[in-house]
Amino acid sequence: MSPFAAENTGAKNLGTKNPGARIVVPVALEGRGYEIHIGRHQLCEAADLIAALAPGAKAALVTDERVAALHAQAFEHCLQLSGISAVRIEIPPGEASKSYSRFITLCDSLLSAKIERNDLIIAFGGGVVGDLTGFAAAVLRRGVRFVQIPTTLLSQVDSSVGGKTGINSPHGKNLIGAFHQPVLVIADTALLDTLSEREFKAGYAEVVKYGLIDDRDFFDWCEANWSRIIAGGPERDHAVAVSCKAKAAIVARDEREEGDRALLNLGHTFAHALERLTNYDASRLVHGEAVAIGLALAFRFSQRLGLCPGQDAVRVAAHLDAVGLPSRLSQVPGGAGSADEIVTAMGQDKKVKRGVLTFILARGIGKSFIAPGVAAEEVKAFIETELAAA
Amino acid sequence: MSPFAAENTGAKNLGTKNPGARIVVPVALEGRGYEIHIGRHQLCEAADLIAALAPGAKAALVTDERVAALHAQAFEHCLQLSGISAVRIEIPPGEASKSYSRFITLCDSLLSAKIERNDLIIAFGGGVVGDLTGFAAAVLRRGVRFVQIPTTLLSQVDSSVGGKTGINSPHGKNLIGAFHQPVLVIADTALLDTLSEREFKAGYAEVVKYGLIDDRDFFDWCEANWSRIIAGGPERDHAVAVSCKAKAAIVARDEREEGDRALLNLGHTFAHALERLTNYDASRLVHGEAVAIGLALAFRFSQRLGLCPGQDAVRVAAHLDAVGLPSRLSQVPGGAGSADEIVTAMGQDKKVKRGVLTFILARGIGKSFIAPGVAAEEVKAFIETELAAA
Numbered sequence: 001m002s003p004f005a006a007e008n009t010g011a012k013n014l015g016t017k018n019p020g021a022r023i024v025v026p027v028a029l030e031g032r033g034y035e036i037h038i039g040r041h042q043l044c045e046a047a048d049l050i051a052a053l054a055p056g057a058k059a060a061l062v063t064d065e066r067v068a069a070l071h072a073q074a075f076e077h078c079l080q081l082s083g084i085s086a087v088r089i090e091i092p093p094g095e096a097s098k099s100y101s102r103f104i105t106l107c108d109s110l111l112s113a114k115i116e117r118n119d120l121i122i123a124f125g126g127g128v129v130g131d132l133t134g135f136a137a138a139v140l141r142r143g144v145r146f147v148q149i150p151t152t153l154l155s156q157v158d159s160s161v162g163g164k165t166g167i168n169s170p171h172g173k174n175l176i177g178a179f180h181q182p183v184l185v186i187a188d189t190a191l192l193d194t195l196s197e198r199e200f201k202a203g204y205a206e207v208v209k210y211g212l213i214d215d216r217d218f219f220d221w222c223e224a225n226w227s228r229i230i231a232g233g234p235e236r237d238h239a240v241a242v243s244c245k246a247k248a249a250i251v252a253r254d255e256r257e258e259g260d261r262a263l264l265n266l267g268h269t270f271a272h273a274l275e276r277l278t279n280y281d282a283s284r285l286v287h288g289e290a291v292a293i294g295l296a297l298a299f300r301f302s303q304r305l306g307l308c309p310g311q312d313a314v315r316v317a318a319h320l321d322a323v324g325l326p327s328r329l330s331q332v333p334g335g336a337g338s339a340d341e342i343v344t345a346m347g348q349d350k351k352v353k354r355g356v357l358t359f360i361l362a363r364g365i366g367k368s369f370i371a372p373g374v375a376a377e378e379v380k381a382f383i384e385t386e387l388a389a390a
Numbered sequence: 391m392s393p394f395a396a397e398n399t400g401a402k403n404l405g406t407k408n409p410g411a412r413i414v415v416p417v418a419l420e421g422r423g424y425e426i427h428i429g430r431h432q433l434c435e436a437a438d439l440i441a442a443l444a445p446g447a448k449a450a451l452v453t454d455e456r457v458a459a460l461h462a463q464a465f466e467h468c469l470q471l472s473g474i475s476a477v478r479i480e481i482p483p484g485e486a487s488k489s490y491s492r493f494i495t496l497c498d499s500l501l502s503a504k505i506e507r508n509d510l511i512i513a514f515g516g517g518v519v520g521d522l523t524g525f526a527a528a529v530l531r532r533g534v535r536f537v538q539i540p541t542t543l544l545s546q547v548d549s550s551v552g553g554k555t556g557i558n559s560p561h562g563k564n565l566i567g568a569f570h571q572p573v574l575v576i577a578d579t580a581l582l583d584t585l586s587e588r589e590f591k592a593g594y595a596e597v598v599k600y601g602l603i604d605d606r607d608f609f610d611w612c613e614a615n616w617s618r619i620i621a622g623g624p625e626r627d628h629a630v631a632v633s634c635k636a637k638a639a640i641v642a643r644d645e646r647e648e649g650d651r652a653l654l655n656l657g658h659t660f661a662h663a664l665e666r667l668t669n670y671d672a673s674r675l676v677h678g679e680a681v682a683i684g685l686a687l688a689f690r691f692s693q694r695l696g697l698c699p700g701q702d703a704v705r706v707a708a709h710l711d712a713v714g715l716p717s718r719l720s721q722v723p724g725g726a727g728s729a730d731e732i733v734t735a736m737g738q739d740k741k742v743k744r745g746v747l748t749f750i751l752a753r754g755i756g757k758s759f760i761a762p763g764v765a766a767e768e769v770k771a772f773i774e775t776e777l778a779a780a
Contacts, residue, residue, distance in 0.1 A: 100494045111561040139529065142556065142567045143646075166532065171501040177532045178568065256533075 021234070023241040027161065027248040029181060029255060036161060036185040036244045038237055043075045043149075046186040047082035050147055053183060054120045059086040060113050062106065062133040063124040064093040067151050070194050075124065075149075086122065087113040095280060097128050098167045100176075106136045110144075117141050120183075126152035127159040127287075131174070134165030138180030148182040152195060153203025154288055156187040157210075157243035162251040162261075173272075173280075179256055187244065189236050200230060201325055202288025205267075205295065207239050210246040212295060212316065213263050216366030218242050223319050262370050266360040267294030273345035274329075277337045284333045292320050296327035301382050302361045312365045329386050339383040343376050411624070413631040417551065417638040419645060422571045426551060426634045428627055430580040433465045433539075437472035439574055440537055444510045449476040450503050452496065452523040453514040454483040457541050460584050465514065465539075476512065477503040485670060487518050488557045490566075496526045500534075507531050510573075516542035517549040517677075521564070524555030528570030538572040542585060543593025544678055546577040547600075547633035552641040552651075563662075563670075569646055577634065579626050590620060591715055592678025595657075595685065597629050600636040602685060602706065603653050606756030608632050613709050652760050656750040657684030663735035664719075667727045674723045682710050686717035691772050692751045702755045719776050729773040733766050 022039035037045065050059065059079070063072055068090050079086050089109045091097045115121060121144055123133035130148050137146035150160035166177020192200060204226070211219030228235035247264065254261040271287065271294035278284040296317045302308035320327040329336040336342060346357060359374045412429035427435065440449065449469070453462055458480050469476050479499045481487045505511060511534055513523035520538055527536035540550035556567020582590060594616070601609030618625035637654065644651040661677070661684035668674040686707045692698035707717040719726040726732060736747060749764045 100490075104490045107566055108559060108561065111559055111565060135529075139525075139556075139566050139568055141565060142554070142569055164532070166529075169498060169501055171498065175501060175531060176497055176529050178529055179532055 021237070023237060025241055025244045025248055027181070027185075028252040032181045034181060034183050034185065036187060036248070038156075038187045038189065038241045038244065040188065040190040040232075040237070042186050042188040042190075043071075044078035044081065046147075046149060046184075046188070047075070047078035047084060049184055049186070050079070050120060050122065051082040051084050053147075054118065054145070057084075058113070058115060058119040059084050059122055060089055060110055060115050060119070061086040061122045061124055062089045062091065062129060062136075064097070064126070064129050065090050066093045067125045067129070071151065071191060072124070087115075089113070091129065091132065093125075093128070095128055095168070095282070098132050098173075100167065100169070102132060103136060103167050106132060107140055110136060110140050115140065115144060117144060119144060121146040122149060123147070123160075123182075124149045124151065125155075126150065127155045130155055130160050131165050131177070132167060134163075134180055134182070135167055135177050138165055138178035143180070145183045146180070148185040150185070150187060151191045153192055153200055153240075154206055155203075156189070156192070156240050157203065158206045158247065158264075160185050160187070161244055161247045163255065185244075187240050189232070189240055192236070193232055197230075197324075199286070199288075201323060202286045202292075204229065204323060205288040205292040205320070205325055207243050208316075208319065209264075209266055209291065209295060210243045212299070212362065212365055213246070213266055213368045214366050215242070215246060216364075218246075219319075219365050223315075223322075226319075226323050260370075262358065263360055263368055266362070266368050267291050267296075267298050269346055269357065269359055270294035270297045270342075273342050274332060274336055276345045277341060278332060278334065289326055292325035293327060293329065293331065296320055297329075297382075297386065298360060299362055299365075300386070301359075301379070302363070304382055304385070305361065305378075308362050308364055308367075312362070315365065329383070336387075339380045339387060342383050343380045346379065347376070411627070413627060415631055415634045415638055417571070417575075418642040419571060424571060424573050424575065426575040426577060426638070428546075428577040428579065428631045428634065430578065430622075430627070432576050432578040432580075433461075434468040434471065436537075436539060436574075436576040436578070437465070437468035437474060439576070440469070440510060440512070441472040441474050443537075443573060444508065444535070447474075448503070448505060448509040449474050449512055450479055450500055450505050450509070451476040451512045451514055452479045452481065452519060452526075454487070454516070454519050455480050456483045457515045457519070461541065461581060462514070477505075479503070481519065481522065483515075483518070485518055485558070485672070488522050488563075490557065490559070492522060493526060493557050496522060497530055500526060500530055505530065505534060507534060509534060511536040512539060513537070513550075513572075514539045514541065515545075516540065517545045520545055520550050521555050521567070522557060524553075524570055524572070525557055525567050528555055528568035533570065535573045536570070538575045540575070540577060541581045543582050543590055543630070544596055545593075546579070546582070546630050547593065548596045548637065548654075550575050550577070551634055551637045553645065575634075577630050579622070579630055582626070583622055587620075587714075589676070591713060592676045592682075594619065594713060595678040595682040595710070595715055597633050598706075598709065599654075599656055599681065599685060600633045602689075602752065602755055603636070603656055603758045604756055605632070605636060606754075608636075609709075609755050613705075613712075616709075616713050650760075652748065653750055653758055656752070656758050657681050657686075657688050659736055659747065659749055660684035660687045660732075663732050664722060664726055666735045667731060668722060668724065679716055682715035683717060683719065683721065686710055687719075687776065688750060689752055689755075690776070691749075691769070692753070694772050694775070695751065695768075698752050698754055698757075702752070705755065719773070726777075729770050729777060732773050733770045736769065737766070 025036040121137040148160040150156045163181035166174040169175040271290035274290045299313040303313040317327040361371045362368045415426040511527040538550040540546045553571035556564040559565040661680035664680045689703040693703040710717040752758045
């Protein structure tokens with residue numbers, strides 16, 4: 001028996017729509033709590049839940065052109081069965097859609113569709129769709145409810161949970177946005193079957209992250225089960241559920257990132273710098289790949305500082321290597337840049353103040369902590385060693 | 391002795407900056423409460439309060455070109471005395487600045503000025519500056535604190551209090567925005583000395599509104615003291631303070647307009663229609679003038695429905711006439727349009743659903759209530775009578 005069977009509802013093949021087993025993770029936020037429903041073939045169930053949330057309301061289904069081609073008709077069919085007529089709004093796929101101009105177009109499309117305060121906006125896509133749509137929902141008529149239906153592993157385990165929404169400015173990523181919690185998240189893990197191997201693995205880096213933050217048992221389990229997570233068995237649902245639970249617990253403690261929520265940035269200070277230095281060019285490095293390198297670096301940096309046992313840093317990198325994710329700066333296609341360039345790129349991060357960086361470091365696997373006083377010089381010396389070792 | 395002396399702090403001419411007497415009105419919102427400071431020559435006091443709110447923080451001072459020419463240097467001098475170096479950002483005056491494009495420009499100016507999450511944004515101007523700046527503050531880095539220093543009577547008694555921020559879309563006014571409470575409001579009533587008579591009186595319509603909603607004594611007092619409010623004596627401070635208190639009480643009960651806050655729309659369903667029909671052309675009709683006509687209409691409509699004594703409806707109109715505010719549709723320069731046009735323009739209001747309007751009606755002066763089921767036909771018949779009587 002798998003280690004997670006006890007968490008399933010056992011509600012297999014209920015009714016005529018044949019949904020798979022479903023795991024429900026609550027996000028406990030005073031007055032704004034909601035549920036994450038995880039499982040295979042949940043779209044028709046989702047439609048029923050949406051209909052129950054807003055009887056008689058109109059809905060707007062915001063999606064990108066790629067997701068629309070694969071899944072929109074099936075989902076719209078479910079919505080119709082549940083009595084919801086939804087207006088479909090498509091955006092171009094890719095980070096470029098998190099722009100001021102796309103935000104304006106989306107807001108005006110929602111207004112043209114006469115979406116009112118009591119209606120619902122559904123974000124059906126990956127992180128770009130979720131972040132942009134969530135932000136539009138946050139500010140349309142000063143706030144309309146929205147539902148997240150993430151279609152990538154990355155968005156199922158990270159961006160769809162926790163209410164961070166936003167768009168990019170020429171000054172940087174996610175600089176314009178809002179905390180706006182969804183009223184429901186549906187993580188249909190069967191949708192992930194259509195992801196490319198590269199995209200799936202990139203999302204997997206964020207799954208591993210939750211083990212590294214504070215759940216060594218989960219990391220152990222990931223090491224043993226990662227191929228089954230990719231294959232799409234119940235292990236995939238379990239991995240998504242554990243990730244969502246971990247994120248939900250942190251968000252419930254610290255919704256607006258005034259403390260603990262920063263732990264979710266494990267590996268991300270390095271990752272953001274690498275993304276910046278590769279010009280956010282997805283053909284070179286996608287976010288999850290940058291995070292994978294960042295996780296390995298965070299552990300080796302913690303080891304160098306005498307905080308973390310060397311064997312843990314080695315295990316982290318070995319697992320990323322086994323999965324086929326990068327774990328070293330030398331694996332950045334086209335090169336990551338010099339130590340100076342990397343530290344300068346880190347300096348543009350929101351978490352830097354006057355040459356002192358706030359880092360997430362680790363005393364071992366599952367023992368991460370917030371380190372607010374890391375000198376940029378120390379980081380630079382570490383990166384130089386990393387670059388020399390390559 | 392004036393009826394309001396007991397409410398003053400008596401802190402006249404304290405220190406070297408010679409502020410006038412100050413009235414402090416608290417806005418009681420769980421975890422987000424703040425104070426409104428009302429009095430003459432409060433700018434240097436304001437700078438001290440701002441410095442205390444955010445020691446060592448940077449500040450951005452957003453203002454319009456007209457206000458800047460009159461008051462910015464004086465205020466910046468006060469900020470310097472308090473140790474705050476503020477970056478000034480000027481926007482063109484007028485409703486056209488509540489646009490998507492101005493919003494983007496403002497956000498990018500704030501980012502260029504390196505305003506961080508712990509810094510402060512100061513809105514120094516009328517309703518346009520406050521609404522636009524408040525919205526930018528709401529979404530910049532997912533929320534930066536902001537201070538309202540309203541410079542018009544209308545914004546001192548209405549828009550600066552309560553946290554409604556927003557911009558216009560081609561689909562309508564204030565359709566994109568956020569609830570984002572300021573951390574401090576400074577209503578320096580000496581700034582109002584520079585307003586034109588027309589602008590001052592337009593703001594006065596919103597003052598009268600608070601008496602009409604639920605404070606008959608205040609309406610009585612307004613009838614007796616309106617000329618002193620305009621002249622700028624302590625009566626002006628009292629009028630602003632009573633208005634802010636009334637609004638603060640309603641906002642504390644119903645921050646997000648799910649109930650009682652709708653009372654603040656007394657006269658506004660008519661007013662918004664008239665503004666729409668005059669194309670928001672300030673040379674024809676400004677918001678406060680439209681509200682004045684709307685207030686008189688709301689009372690005559692309530693009288694026609696048998697709800698309100700005729701003498702109260704007459705008193706409302708007589709007071710507006712005495713002050714020099716319009717109270718009849720015939721006073722709309724260029725004409726208000728036909729009854730059909732007016733009802734159709736009302737139909738575009740957020741508060742209309744399938745031919746049934748939510749109106750604020752009155753059982754008398756100080757006895758307003760929310761009437762959710764008013765038939766458009768009944769409104770149309772009333773407007774026809776009004777137009778025929780002109």
